Amino acid sequence: MTLVLSDWPDAVAGLLFLSGLMMLASEDWRWLLVNLAVAYGGAAALIALAWPPTLAATVLVAGWMAVSVLGLSQRRATTTATTRTSAQVLRLLAGFVAILLAIVFARPLMTWLPPLNLSQAWGGLALLILGILQVGLRSTRPLWVIAGLLTVLAGFEVVYAALEQSLLLAGLLALIVVALALAGGYLLVQEETLAEDAL
Amino acid sequence: MSAPLIWIITPAFTAIVLLTVRRTRTAAWLGAGVAVVLALLAWRLPIDQAIPLIGDWGIRITPRMHLLGRQLVLTDAARPWLTWLFLGLALWVGGAAIARMEPTFVGLALTFSTVLVAAVAIRPFVYAALLVETAALIAVPLLVPPASYPGRGVLRFLTFQTLGMLFILFVGWMLVGTETGLPGSALVLRGEVLLGVGFALLLGIFPFHSWMPMLTEEIHPYAAAFVLLTTTSVVAIFGVGFLERYTWLRQSSEVFWGLRALGSGMVAIGGLLAAFQRHAGRVLGYAVMMEVGWALFALGIGAPQGIVLFFALWPARGVLFALWAVALSGLGRRQDGLTYHLLHGKGIEFPLLTAGAVFAPLGLAGMPWMSAFPIRMALWQSAATTGWMLAALVMGSVGLVAAASQVLGVLVVGKQERPWKVNEHFDEGAWSLALFALAVAMFFFPQGWWSSAQAMAAWFPHLSR
Numbered sequence: 001m002t003l004v005l006s007d008w009p010d011a012v013a014g015l016l017f018l019s020g021l022m023m024l025a026s027e028d029w030r031w032l033l034v035n036l037a038v039a040y041g042g043a044a045a046l047i048a049l050a051w052p053p054t055l056a057a058t059v060l061v062a063g064w065m066a067v068s069v070l071g072l073s074q075r076r077a078t079t080t081a082t083t084r085t086s087a088q089v090l091r092l093l094a095g096f097v098a099i100l101l102a103i104v105f106a107r108p109l110m111t112w113l114p115p116l117n118l119s120q121a122w123g124g125l126a127l128l129i130l131g132i133l134q135v136g137l138r139s140t141r142p143l144w145v146i147a148g149l150l151t152v153l154a155g156f157e158v159v160y161a162a163l164e165q166s167l168l169l170a171g172l173l174a175l176i177v178v179a180l181a182l183a184g185g186y187l188l189v190q191e192e193t194l195a196e197d198a199l
Numbered sequence: 200m201s202a203p204l205i206w207i208i209t210p211a212f213t214a215i216v217l218l219t220v221r222r223t224r225t226a227a228w229l230g231a232g233v234a235v236v237l238a239l240l241a242w243r244l245p246i247d248q249a250i251p252l253i254g255d256w257g258i259r260i261t262p263r264m265h266l267l268g269r270q271l272v273l274t275d276a277a278r279p280w281l282t283w284l285f286l287g288l289a290l291w292v293g294g295a296a297i298a299r300m301e302p303t304f305v306g307l308a309l310t311f312s313t314v315l316v317a318a319v320a321i322r323p324f325v326y327a328a329l330l331v332e333t334a335a336l337i338a339v340p341l342l343v344p345p346a347s348y349p350g351r352g353v354l355r356f357l358t359f360q361t362l363g364m365l366f367i368l369f370v371g372w373m374l375v376g377t378e379t380g381l382p383g384s385a386l387v388l389r390g391e392v393l394l395g396v397g398f399a400l401l402l403g404i405f406p407f408h409s410w411m412p413m414l415t416e417e418i419h420p421y422a423a424a425f426v427l428l429t430t431t432s433v434v435a436i437f438g439v440g441f442l443e444r445y446t447w448l449r450q451s452s453e454v455f456w457g458l459r460a461l462g463s464g465m466v467a468i469g470g471l472l473a474a475f476q477r478h479a480g481r482v483l484g485y486a487v488m489m490e491v492g493w494a495l496f497a498l499g500i501g502a503p504q505g506i507v508l509f510f511a512l513w514p515a516r517g518v519l520f521a522l523w524a525v526a527l528s529g530l531g532r533r534q535d536g537l538t539y540h541l542l543h544g545k546g547i548e549f550p551l552l553t554a555g556a557v558f559a560p561l562g563l564a565g566m567p568w569m570s571a572f573p574i575r576m577a578l579w580q581s582a583a584t585t586g587w588m589l590a591a592l593v594m595g596s597v598g599l600v601a602a603a604s605q606v607l608g609v610l611v612v613g614k615q616e617r618p619w620k621v622n623e624h625f626d627e628g629a630w631s632l633a634l635f636a637l638a639v640a641m642f643f644f645p646q647g648w649w650s651s652a653q654a655m656a657a658w659f660p661h662l663s664r
Contacts, residue, residue, distance in 0.1 A: 112389075132362075139351060139355065139358075140351055142354060145354045145357075145358065146354075146357075149357065149358060149361050152361070152362070152365070153361070153365075156365045156368075156369075160368065160372070163372050164372050168268060168269065168326075169326075169329075172329045175333075176329060176332055176333065176336075176364075179333065179336045180357075180361070183336045186340060187339065187343060187349040187353065187354075190346075190348070190349050191349055193346070194346070194347075
């Protein structure tokens with residue numbers, strides 16, 4: 001039992017990878033946002049290894065606020081895009097390549113940035129790579145692009161938290177996360193309004 | 200009273216007020232008026248010196264302002280830059296009504312520019328990356344006003360700005376205390392590479408340039424040109440700050456050679472790609488890419504001439520792009536797009552807008568009689584020592600000339616069923632002619648703005664010495 005408890009950061013890093021992978025594969029915006037919320041929960045837990053829990057909570061609150069904003073902007077969405085199995089399989093494969101990359105680069109990153117521990121390096125890198133993949137593979141869909149960027153930011157914050165413990169920087173990064181979601185929400189509402197007008 | 204209060208906080212609050220104005224023309228006049236006043240203040244008011252008012256009474260404008268434990272710093276050396284920046288802003292904001300922009304454009308443009316000024320002024324500089332990202336987020340409603348479709352260009356713009364911010368934040372942490380670090384160390388090498396990638400993403404340096412033509416194709420050309428030009432110009436200043444701050448970066452001949460090589464490459468690629476477009480807006484996007492190339496090349500020339508040329512590019516660029524953007528806005532609004540097949544033969548109906556859409560790119564390519572020519576000439580001369588760089592710069596200019604010729608051909612060649620007639624609105628015609636006259640006047644009197652460029656360069660004493 002003690003062993004399991006002491007290993008929780010690794011479990012959280014694994015959870016981050018799984019949520020990132022689910023986001024990459026998902027076609028339904030609800031699943032996307034649920035997984036994004038899980039990713040921010042996991043990121044905040046890993047950040048709490050380096051920061052005081054109250055400060056790490058800002059990441060969680062900002063992330064969940066961002067998820068709420070994106071969710072609210074989708075409230076009029078009635079349809080989901082048609083799923084192509086081949087595309088999903090391709091994205092899943094790309095996601096598995098991402099985990100390989102994260103595993104390969106986690107230790108070199110630790111030697112380069114000594115304050116990082118393995119769970120933070122692995123979890124942060126996984127989110128960074130999966131987020132970039134999502135932005136690249138779904139560049140035509142605003143919700144997925146914004147969620148991908150938020151995933152990248154979550155991964156970056158996991159790594160950066162171990163290096164920099166500035167209160168102001170944490171606050172500003174949290175603001176950027178919420179502002180990015182607001183910008184994304186604005187774009188989504190614009191898109192939906194025009195689509196409705198066209199009907 | 201502090202300088203950041205005058206040139207950052209005041210325009211920011213004014214911008215919020217301007218967002219409530221319902222008519223574009225009113226907002227444009229007010230916004231331009233505020234920008235002109237700020238430019239005049241920057242021109243006349245010394246910073247950190249006693250300014251006598253009445254008798255023994257006087258004021259002193261301090262260069263620093265504390266904000267949340269950090270500092271915004273605008274020294275006396277920044278005044279020439281602030282003067283030109285707010286003059287340029289007045290020009291673009293004033294033209295918003297002529298380009299038939301949304302009323303919110305003025306307030307958002309002022310906010311966007313103010314945040315970028317804050318990015319240049321903030322200390323420690325690492326926070327600048329966050330402010331550049333904030334500016335990019337403010338640019339979203341500016342680029343996609345209500346009832347317009349958000350294209351892929353905006354998403355890609357946001358993506359590259361966000362990723363660029365992360366690189367700069369990381370480099371900022373990594374390089375703390377290495378201002379005088381020895382060149383060649385592993386840390387310095389990593390710093391150079393990461394810094395290069397970060398700025399490549401922020402400035403749209405090849406191969407991360409795709410968002411520029413996408414934006415100018417999908418978005419209103421006036422808004423897109425304003426955002427592209429302001430972002431790339433101010434972020435480039437932020438980059439110059441790195442060169443100024445880090446001795447090892449400033450003393451590396453490879454860095455300067457790399458800047459020249461990258462700059463000439465971007466000019467060549469931008470010009471060549473512009474020549475093969477079928478959309479007038481995309482040509483404008485590639486021209487912005489070329490401008491980034493010219494700026495990088497100028498910086499790569501090194502002290503002291505390079506930094507002066509870098510700043511000397513600004514005034515000519517501001518006027519010519521304003522002329523081009525107004526012309527494309529007018530043509531695009533009437534034809535419901537800027538693809539060449541939509542514009543076919545329309546030059547006969549709108550000769551003044553056609554002139555703007557053709558002469559502006561020709562001027563930016565380095566055509567004599569236009570404002571950019573003296574600086575292009577100086578840059579070509581600087582490139583003459585390295586044959587392939589000169590060839591690349593000339594190739595880029597030839598490409599842009601070809602693109603302008605193609606636009607001219609598209610607009611004026613066709614069935615001449617009707618005689619030439621000026622159908623533009625009075626304000627469009629008058630503004631286009633005024634900008635054209637300004638561009639020509641700047642060619643005849645370059646010493647006026649060359650001395651300003653020298654004054655702007657003095658802001659970076661290590662690079663201008």
